[in-house]
Amino acid sequence: MIVGTAGHVDHGKTALIQRLTGIDTDRLKEEKARGLTIEPGFAYPEMAEDVEFGFVDVPGHERFIHNMLAGAAGIDYVLLVVAADDGVMPQTVEHLQILKLLGLSEGVVALTKSDLVDAARLEEAKREIVTLLADTPLAGAPVFPVSSRSGEGIETLRDRLWTQAQVQQVAPTNGHFRLAVDRAFTKIGAGLVVTGTVVSGRVNVGDFVRLFPSGLKARVRSLRRQNRDNDFATQGDRLALNLVGSGVDREVIGRGGWVIAEALESPALKRLDIAIELLDSVPATLEHWTPVHIHLGATHVTGRVSLLEGQRLAPGERMLGQLTLDTPVHACLGDRVVIRDHGAHVTLGGGLVLDGAPPRRGQRAPKRLAWLAALRDSVMAGAPYDLRHPLKAALALRSEGLDLVAFAHNVNRDQKELIELVSSMGGRVISAQGEVRAFSRLALEDIETNVLAIVTANHEREPAMLGTERERLRRQVMPNLSGPLFRLLLNDLFETGQVEQHGPFVALPGHRVTLNDEDAAIWDQVRPLLEANPFEPPRVRDIATSEKLDEQRIRTALIACARLGEIYHVRRDHFFMSSSVRDMAVIVQELVDMNGTARAAEFRNRIGTGRKLAIHILEFFDRIGFTRRMHDDHLIRRADMWH
Numbered sequence: 001m002i003v004g005t006a007g008h009v010d011h012g013k014t015a016l017i018q019r020l021t022g023i024d025t026d027r028l029k030e031e032k033a034r035g036l037t038i039e040p041g042f043a044y045p046e047m048a049e050d051v052e053f054g055f056v057d058v059p060g061h062e063r064f065i066h067n068m069l070a071g072a073a074g075i076d077y078v079l080l081v082v083a084a085d086d087g088v089m090p091q092t093v094e095h096l097q098i099l100k101l102l103g104l105s106e107g108v109v110a111l112t113k114s115d116l117v118d119a120a121r122l123e124e125a126k127r128e129i130v131t132l133l134a135d136t137p138l139a140g141a142p143v144f145p146v147s148s149r150s151g152e153g154i155e156t157l158r159d160r161l162w163t164q165a166q167v168q169q170v171a172p173t174n175g176h177f178r179l180a181v182d183r184a185f186t187k188i189g190a191g192l193v194v195t196g197t198v199v200s201g202r203v204n205v206g207d208f209v210r211l212f213p214s215g216l217k218a219r220v221r222s223l224r225r226q227n228r229d230n231d232f233a234t235q236g237d238r239l240a241l242n243l244v245g246s247g248v249d250r251e252v253i254g255r256g257g258w259v260i261a262e263a264l265e266s267p268a269l270k271r272l273d274i275a276i277e278l279l280d281s282v283p284a285t286l287e288h289w290t291p292v293h294i295h296l297g298a299t300h301v302t303g304r305v306s307l308l309e310g311q312r313l314a315p316g317e318r319m320l321g322q323l324t325l326d327t328p329v330h331a332c333l334g335d336r337v338v339i340r341d342h343g344a345h346v347t348l349g350g351g352l353v354l355d356g357a358p359p360r361r362g363q364r365a366p367k368r369l370a371w372l373a374a375l376r377d378s379v380m381a382g383a384p385y386d387l388r389h390p391l392k393a394a395l396a397l398r399s400e401g402l403d404l405v406a407f408a409h410n411v412n413r414d415q416k417e418l419i420e421l422v423s424s425m426g427g428r429v430i431s432a433q434g435e436v437r438a439f440s441r442l443a444l445e446d447i448e449t450n451v452l453a454i455v456t457a458n459h460e461r462e463p464a465m466l467g468t469e470r471e472r473l474r475r476q477v478m479p480n481l482s483g484p485l486f487r488l489l490l491n492d493l494f495e496t497g498q499v500e501q502h503g504p505f506v507a508l509p510g511h512r513v514t515l516n517d518e519d520a521a522i523w524d525q526v527r528p529l530l531e532a533n534p535f536e537p538p539r540v541r542d543i544a545t546s547e548k549l550d551e552q553r554i555r556t557a558l559i560a561c562a563r564l565g566e567i568y569h570v571r572r573d574h575f576f577m578s579s580s581v582r583d584m585a586v587i588v589q590e591l592v593d594m595n596g597t598a599r600a601a602e603f604r605n606r607i608g609t610g611r612k613l614a615i616h617i618l619e620f621f622d623r624i625g626f627t628r629r630m631h632d633d634h635l636i637r638r639a640d641m642w643h
């Protein structure tokens with residue numbers, strides 16, 4: 001359990017922590033000189049081995065609210081400090097608001113400096129606090145009058161906190177490791193050390209992690225949790241990580257950075273869809289596109305708020321909205337943000353991160369808002385989030401399929417877990433080359449209907465074509481899906497044979513194309529010539545000469561045949577039988593299997609042609625995507641091309 005102080009400056013937060021733990025958390029020279037907390041400070045009292053316990057002492061001065069926010073990001077339990085003589089003051093209220101926005105609902109109140117007031121004033125201050133807390137998640141929290149000077153009441157408060165630490169429920173570990181970094185420094189002999197709060201997951205000594213924003217990879221050489229050496233840490237821990245890796249130093253990370261599990265990719269996010277809540281204490285409505293300060297974990301950036309469900313938001317109201325950030329951040333579903341005004345003087349409200357990759361268009365489409373609302377509801381229902389409802393809404397939203405890789409990162413879950421969820425809901429998942437898409441049954445039915453309609457229409461319009469080219473079909477039906485995924489989807493959809501795939505063409509079964517009479521006559525005459533010399537058939541001009549035919553007529557006929565899939569147009573005016581091309585592809589594959597590469601010299605020897613033609617044929621294979629050229633080497637790019 002990490003206890004965090006909150007309260008107005010000079011109300012005795014630091015003195016109280018020192019009295020409770022014996023540790024002075026104001027360790028900076030400037031803090032000592034001014035008697036003022038500037039940076040969050042930490043104290044870890046001795047406890048039984050298996051009890052994790054620590055204190056975060058935050059600055060109370062309004063000028064250091066940004067530092068308070070960095071410290072508050074890791075708190076489980078609130079120690080609200082109010083001086084008996086002053087009573088409730090501006091930062092008492094603001095800190096309380098911030099803690100509420102961060103989702104904190106458990107804690108106690110220390111009514112400090114009890115030695116300075118009489119019993120009547122103490123009672124009055126107590127009443128003030130009870131009233132203040134009434135409409136907050138801390139309503140009914142016990143109030144402990146204490147004096148850090150005389151020591152009065154300290155034992156009672158300590159008992160309460162120490163007992164609480166034993167029984168406090170540890171938040172469920174959820175998703176991959178994420179550490180919100182609040183400090184980084186270089187330790188002689190060890191290298192880079194970063195400290196922060198484990199926002200999710202678990203990390204072990206020896207793990208590889210990634211730094212945000214640099215993207216650099218590092219290894220965890222050692223770690224301390226709650227200031228004690230350990231070999232792992234989990235969600236909620238205060239952590240110091242000693243990291244090693246190439247380029248990994250103080251220059252590349254600091255407060256606001258993140259250390260993230262390698263498995264969790266962390267794209268830099270410029271826009272975040274959030275559920276916004278405006279505090280009821282703010283004097284004016286929040287207008288669309290208001291410039292603000294945004295705090296997320298220990299990250300502090302500026303940006304603007306967009307409202308997705310209206311033009312303005314009244315105090316105390318909630319709405320779906322979007323943050324457009326001046327500096328990209330790392331964030332996942334459920335992260336809390338605190339929003340302060342442009343001048344950084346007042347806290348305006350806060351929000352829950354819902355989606356880190358909003359689309360450019362259709363952000364306010366009713367289906368999308370319904371999806372965001374579903375995400376919000378799952379987060380509000382508590383961790384670990386039940387993602388069935390949002391997944392269902394996401395599938396309904398995306399007729400093009402849901403990108404499960406991006407979704408897994410956004411919600412910080414394993415793909416495997418999400419794939420199982422989709423299947424259990426009757427959806428379907430296809431994956432190829434690192435891409436994973438999920439479809440609802442309804443979406444698949446729509447795609448099927450679309451494909452059939454387009455293929456049928458094209459047969460009618462172009463009866464001489466073998467069918468609709470798969471690439472063209474993909475662009476029409478689902479332009480955002482990759483070629484390999486679309487191919488898989490077609491195989492999946494049409495297992496029952498409603499459409500057939502012939503090479504690059506998709507056609508209705510039974511569809512046959514024929515040449516017109518003139519082309520058919522020429523093809524009858526030319527075909528034997530091409531078959532007679534499979535790897536070096538005559539070119540159009542040679543055919544024209546030997547057969548005494550018009551060059552242009554031969555060309556027209558052969559191009560029609562190529563459309564039917566009978567022959568390939570390998571280079572200008574040079575057509576090969578499709579079966580010959582397939583045979584040559586097998587030879588290329590054999591050469592690559594044997595030598596790791598296909599080169600013109602060996603290929604020429606196998607097919608028995610001149611070097612120049614061999615090069616043309618290899619270039620043809622490059623062009624159609626079967627191979628890929630690197631200098632003189634041709635490597636296989638898509639072995640499945642001829643299946």
Ligand SMILES: Nc1nc2c(ncn2[C@@H]2O[C@H](COP(=O)(O)OP(=O)(O)O)[C@@H](O)[C@H]2O)c(=O)[nH]1
Nearest residue numbers: 009010011012013014015060112113147148149
């Ligand atoms: N008389 C009295 N003074 C206190 C008590 N607690 C703190 N102080 C004094 O109040 C001032 C501010 O305390 P500090 O802990 O720095 O306040 P913080 O800004 O909330 O951390 C210091 O001069 C302390 O010595 C207390 O219980 N009684």
Ligand SMILES: [Mg+2]
Nearest residue numbers: 013014036037
């Ligand atoms: Mg202090």
